[in-house]
Amino acid sequence: MKKLFVLLALAGVASAASAVDLAGNTGKVNVSMCIGCHGIPGYKATFPEVYQVPMLGGQSEKYIENALKAYQKGERKHPSMQGIAGSLSDKDIAELAAYYSQQK
Numbered sequence: 001m002k003k004l005f006v007l008l009a010l011a012g013v014a015s016a017a018s019a020v021d022l023a024g025n026t027g028k029v030n031v032s033m034c035i036g037c038h039g040i041p042g043y044k045a046t047f048p049e050v051y052q053v054p055m056l057g058g059q060s061e062k063y064i065e066n067a068l069k070a071y072q073k074g075e076r077k078h079p080s081m082q083g084i085a086g087s088l089s090d091k092d093i094a095e096l097a098a099y100y101s102q103q104k
């Protein structure tokens, strides 16, 4: 009985730990809105023309941050990325950049 309790407690700790990890890395930002395009190796977006979607995982934090801010300001042009970057706050961008730079 005691063993079972220990196991349950450990399982609880494990899932709590991963929840903290995710929250710590991404805050309120929903990475799932990026994964649709950036999560698939070799994926090509077909709008407005066929585009190779760059992989974000493992990019430097600063690079991702700069890219998103450039889309926001219209210095870098891509309709979907400009739309998405425009909806992000500086804090969102910092969190997303931190999140992706830690991915392999």
Ligand code: HEC
Pocket: 031, 033, 034, 035, 036, 037, 038, 045, 051, 052, 053, 054, 055, 056, 063, 064, 065, 067, 068, 076, 077, 078, 080, 081, 084, 096
């Ligand atoms: C509709 C598909 C789509 C979605 C959703 C999307 N992206 Fe992109 N993203 C692209 C494409 C296509 C490019 C390449 C555009 C270009 O060449 O400028 C790109 C480029 C980028 C770049 C520049 C990468 C580089 O190597 O220069 C960053 C950073 C980026 N996206 C971050 C994000 C983040 C963060 C999200 C989620 C908040 C996101 N994207 C959601 C399609 C998407």
